[in-house]
Amino acid sequence: MNALHLMAELIFMPLIAFIVGMMMVLMMRKISARLQRRIGPPFFQPLYDIVKLYGKDTQISHGLIHDIGIIMAVGGYIGAEILLPVPGMEGIAAKGGVITLSYFLMIPSLGMALGVGQCANPNGSIGISRALTAMLAYDIPFILVVFGAAWHYQSTSLIGMIEYQQVHQWGIVEMPLLAIAGLFALQGMLGKQPFEIYIAPAEIATGPMVEMSGKYMGGLFVMQTFQLYTAGVLYASLFLGGGTSFLTLLPKAFLVVALPMSIAFMFPRYKTEDVIRILWKWPVMLGLISLAFIL
Amino acid sequence: MRPENYQAVKLGDSNEYEIFIGPNHPGIEGNYAFRLMLDGDIVVSGKADAGYLHRGFEKLMEGRLWIQNLAIVPRICVPDPAPMEVAYSMAVEEIMGIEAPIRAQWIRTMQLELSRVAAHLFTFGGHAATTGMYTPMFWGVADRDLVLDLFEDFTGGRVYSIYNIPGGVRRELPPEFLQKLSNLLDYLESRQNDYDNLLFTNQVFVERAKGCGALTQSQALELSVTGPNLRACGLAYDVRRDDPYLVYDELEFDIPRQKHGDAYSRILVRRDELFQSIRILRQIIERLPSIKGKIRTPIPNPLSWNVRKGEAYARVESSKGELAYYVVSDGGDKPYRVHVRGPSSMHAVQTLEFLAKGARLEDVAQIMFSLDACPPEVDR
Amino acid sequence: MNKVQIDEILNKVNGIKITHKRKTRIRVDVDADSLPTLLELIKGRASYIHLSAITCVDWIADNQFELVYHVWSYEEKCLISAHTRIDRGSEKNPAKYISVYDLFKPADFFERDIFEMYGVTFIGSPRMEKFILTEWNGVPPMLKDFDAEAYVQETFKWTDYNPDWLQELTDQGGGIAVKPEDIRTAGNTHNMSTHRERDKAKAAAVKANDKMQGWKQ
Amino acid sequence: MKKELKIKQKERTNPLAHVFDDFIRFCQSKSLFMLHYCTGCGAIELPPAMTSRFDMERLGIQPMVTPRQADILLITGYVSIKTLKRVILTYEQMQSPKYVIGICSCTVNGGMYWQSYATAKKLNEYMPVDVYIAGCMPRPEAVMAGLQRLKDNIRNDKKEHKGSAWKDYFKRYDYYLGNQQALFGEDWQTPTDIIAEAKLYGLETEETYGKHTKLLEKHQTPLLPQEMRIK
């Protein structure tokens, strides 16, 4: 890998993630609009929102950690995108592997938690406490899924996993139960209903976002695009055979994101303990059964 | 606020902290506030804080003519304004000793029931939204809009119709109106299945709503809870049936009730009531064409109309519960005293505080919306 | 329970005056002293357990407050309105009455409402504090001698109304054809002349307003 | 007509600055977050405007929960004195560019509550109002039309100067503060330090200060942010 190639990857991998992520946000909002018998936002709406938020004339900060929290939240995802291989660009996926990636995905949460913490707003703190609890809930099935996949493909590197699936069959065919468990975990990871406890506007006024204005809010919007993209591409790489080109990868990723979204708007949110209960019951059970087959 | 409010004070040793629900909060219905003292996520105590919508209605009405007041009464409860006009008109009629013509009474009944349909459709969405499900709100409000279209058709106003007047109603129904109404009722009934699947039998929603904010019947009676909230506790009390007004004693309808008194029972009662209202409206559609006659008993020149001395307590069943107007006249051209007894003044203050105590933070908004409290009735 | 039986129970209260207005409405007038007894009696003996409302009426000419307790029975399906009159009190010595909170829990709300709107203190009511008017420092506004209109005219300069956009519209030939103040003066002479004691009340209100100049603290 | 107040703002030297500004203004007009605050009865017509029938989101308008996140403050009807204090607090907590829309006649001049001792009459005495939507209450179509007007104002702000009323609050803070003090008393203070904000963003003019701000300085408890310090 020459330096120039690497530089290009460092720039383009997050950029592609951002652009695709914005389309996923648009898709999400369009799906919700259709279910609610509406038209929904125009095509460039996610971009308008982000530019508008970054273009705010004034914004408040509760201190340096508030700023750093947002930097960590966005930066953590930018780092994670480089660990997530896409067709033609592998980034440094060979140096980290899927365990490192799953740890990287916790850094934005921690960053946001720090930033929100300094806002000194209990709504935000409750939101973070719920978000971390939700992380505890969905990470258990998620890590089982990662374990199963890594064991099955005999590799912790996503490149290796994709190669295996390209040669053999897709993961979803070989490990259907694990794939279903993965979808559950995905729903929790995206924080959509019924696992939407940490935003909960009617209870804690959007929780972590309560004191976010201007570019701070913009950072969180950017983070959401990355989040959707990462979830979609990661799941597609683990179970849907990744892709040899963007033309084959992206439809899978969109499909993966569309599935949780279409059920999300049909449900209220669970309480925190029910989230843990549900996520530790069904997906973990499915994952363990599946692991019993794999091992 | 005053500068002294910002001068730092030493905080006590308690680990409880405060959360402000409202006035600017999605978990509050309207411009109202609820201060919670929390320990973890358990509410230690809640304190209602009203007055954000206070306009001094009762004072305003003392300064306006009898007829002028009709313009402002509906504004006391925005989601369900029709019962306000009717109750006020009924009170004035009682003092005057006149009675609205029978056709006007049927039209009033129709207006009240339509308003109830609209209010309940609005409530479902609000209740569901507090648990994080927004789709019923989008559906419910859009369907309510169709009801408002009918209001506009026969009264001229979408929300505030100001259609009643002491002695009757202002205008005759437009042609083909009953056909439109019938079509709307068909449409609403066709949506029943969708709403049931989406909301009333949604497993997650049922799990959230069951047991949330449960009142026993004796607690409800002690707190003067009325309307659907009381019926959800098992007491089939309805002003329409027990203190009949207008033509309700000629109509056939059931009084739905539930046993458990929790949020789920309350929303189920409202759902059933919605369909009972549709049933009543169907009967009205059937019988109204055969009832001919005037729509208004003539009253003197309203600009110099001195209502004779007396007092009246008029009660109607609004979508929230028992609504009453106590009107006192000293024989002048303006009311001497008007007292509005909104059902929410019982639900939104004492009952809410009572139910919030010991509840979970997750449930507070749901409790408030499931009580269907309407803050302007508290503030007036 | 028929009409006779309820009369029998009510007549146990001294000096009671019973008026059967219609089937579901009974008006009773009692002394201030015997009202709690009456409420206790009809709650305990005749199942009137639902306190529908407590209304206060300011009879300024008689220098009295009238308190009306509307109590409903779910079983009898009848509403008793118990009227009583108490002394209106003065600014220094505000009106006092006894709370019925121990009989009816909702009295908490109504008594607090009357407390802040009329200044009547209910002894034994759990929360005699401001609720709706927490940020109002003037006299209780529902009193007849508080002239809201005079107060508004003095506090808000809302009639000299010339926003920029209105000026723009006026320049284009539109705008408000008749000024609000013109309508008001016309309306005053025409509509409000029939008010019996308008001038008297107005003078009293202006006086009261002078006293409460310090409300904006 | 009130005179145009000049603010001491640095000239942008970047040749692309205008293009950027236009782009940002375009995005601002396309994406408006409105605050979820029902101040009065007009709020009842907002759900229809938001939901399936009229669908505000197709215009890029969506509700937001806290003032920090929102761009538009919709004053939906009469504001009682108690609410007005909260509205001012909320307005000051919102981040510029921010827009105020007065819905219903009551925000224009008190409407049918002109007689009421408890409601404020003219909203634009206390904060700059971008668009008034008159009516009691305005229909959802009217609300949408008002919002559309606001969008046009924002987009054409460079030419017509109608979309930046929010600057007026900083430029003529003394006037607004004076009206607030007249209503709430002399020692009225909000936690937001508008003067410091005006200074920081270069929005101060000679009318930012005056006798009312002096009065504020005299009475206020200074609320300075905690500085991070090593020693």
Place this chain on the structure above:
Amino acid sequence: MTLLDHLFIVVFSCLIAISVVRNLPIVDKLAPVLYGLILIMLVRMASVAYGGDAYLSSFSLDLLGFKMHWQFTALSWYFAIITLVAALASAVFMSGDWGRQYREGGGNYGMLQLALIVNVFSMILLLGSGDLLSLFIGWEFVSWASFLMMVLSPSKLAKKSAVKYIVYAMTGAMALMVAIVMIYAVNDSLEFEQISIVFAQMSGSSQVALVLLLFVAFAIKMGLLPFHLWQAVAYAETPGPGAAFLGAISSRMGMFTIVLVIVQFIGLGGLKSVGTSFANMQTLLAWVAALTTIIPTYIALQQHDAKRLLAWHGVGQGGYMLLGIIMFDSIGSAGGLMHVLNHASYQAALFMTVVAVMYRTGTSDLNKLGGLVTQMPLTFLVMLIGIIGLAGLPPMNGFVSKWLVYRSLLVNGQPLLFVAAVLGTLGTILSVYKLIHNTFLGQLRLEHQNVREVPWSMLVPMLGLSVIVFITGFMPGLILPWIASVQESVGLPVIAHHLGGIEYAKGGLDMIWVSGILFYGFGVGALIFYFLGGKSKRVHQYDNYAGGHFLTSDVRYHYSNNFYPGLMHLIGTWYRGSFQWLENSIVSVMSFFSVFFENIYRAKQPVMLLLIGVVLALLALYRNLGVGA
């Protein structure tokens, strides 16, 4: 005279020097210098950590006919260097203002200094042990030295917990002694090599007994389940830097002996041969380790006191070390061993930050703090680095060792253990966020408005430790050669490493790249933040969203108590239910014993000697009997 002899002499002279001058002011300056000296001695022996031969001591001691000798292998050196760095940091930390405040508060500062050097001395003695008898004596010394430090705190609870500790420690010592006797009985020798020989000769049930006895002895010191109850309270009550030192390294002596005895001489084969193939001793130990990661971590989640919270995490992290080493492969054992150093570095730093906060505010109650980040930013920074390390997130060193453990579990196909380890990590993230949130973030209380950053004498060791946390995370290759030597010396498979991490077929780890990418991400994030967005204005805490309300000063607007209520609704009952009976039963047994041992404690040191004497006499008796038989 070998280098090891020099080391012993230096350590001993330091012990003498400090005990002489301990009540003079000069001890402040002297102690760090002396620890530095010992550290230099250790660095001179560094060749052992890079594959060199073990150092043997020329001293030997004949006691009751046993010949005791001492040696320093790569393993000993690895633990020794951690001990000395922790001791040096603690000494510097307490040398300045903290010590002054401690003295003024009525604390016995001289005794604290003495306790520290006694601990270091006894640990070096234990680490250098060359046979089972010197091991046992070192073991006893370490136990009593820790006890000496724990009883320094004047609080009653501290005394009680110290007594509880010594009860446990004596139980462990008894177990160790019986195990030694068992080994001795077979072959009449106390050399380490005898263990594996004896183990092979033993019957099945004796093998189980031996492994269990040894394990109980070491597990008690390390605080492994179910012997975890003594540790957290005892460490948390130890004064200031003493807690940092004990929390960092003291209980890791258990880890040292596990590696030395169980891993090296019984080995994987030995453990697997005990029990059935389905549930052998390795599985048992692995599950003990896994439960040790989970249960104390979730107990930590419930704590209100910052020091207790950290102390419970200290217990929990021990589980990872055992879990890694018990896998017996190159990456797992490397992870377990590396975690000792990593844990020591961030745990000491974290304890010091908490002590620093206590120094300024006088409390470590998490409900009484908040918003200190503006007042004590450097302490906050250290705590941030520390908690990232403790939570095991990149780029700090905790991530590397945990990654190695995870990778090993994955390679060995242990999904349940893997999930257990992740559960522990997630619980750690939850509780460390609670720690930093309740201490440094949120609402600043009135009484803390004038709190300032701690003086440099306290900041320097904290910052130094956090630099270690970061550097060893960024370049784990600095540590990995030591690990490799340790693995070689104890006969484990050796890890293939480079400066950035490890090489491993099908997915390695290169922390330089990983951290680089992370910082690249942060850099881009910062660019976006500072150049694409406008200026932001700092605001006061009252300028905050409160549902449209005015936030006034009488409102407690800081969420601290019962921080994870949702989780507690679910698992809170388990705390009260299933752990309570265990704790109750152990505590009641212990309190019964503690009465007895408290009396012994009152009689003080002679009893300790007496106890050692009794133990040795028993040993001799057994030997004679054995000879006689």
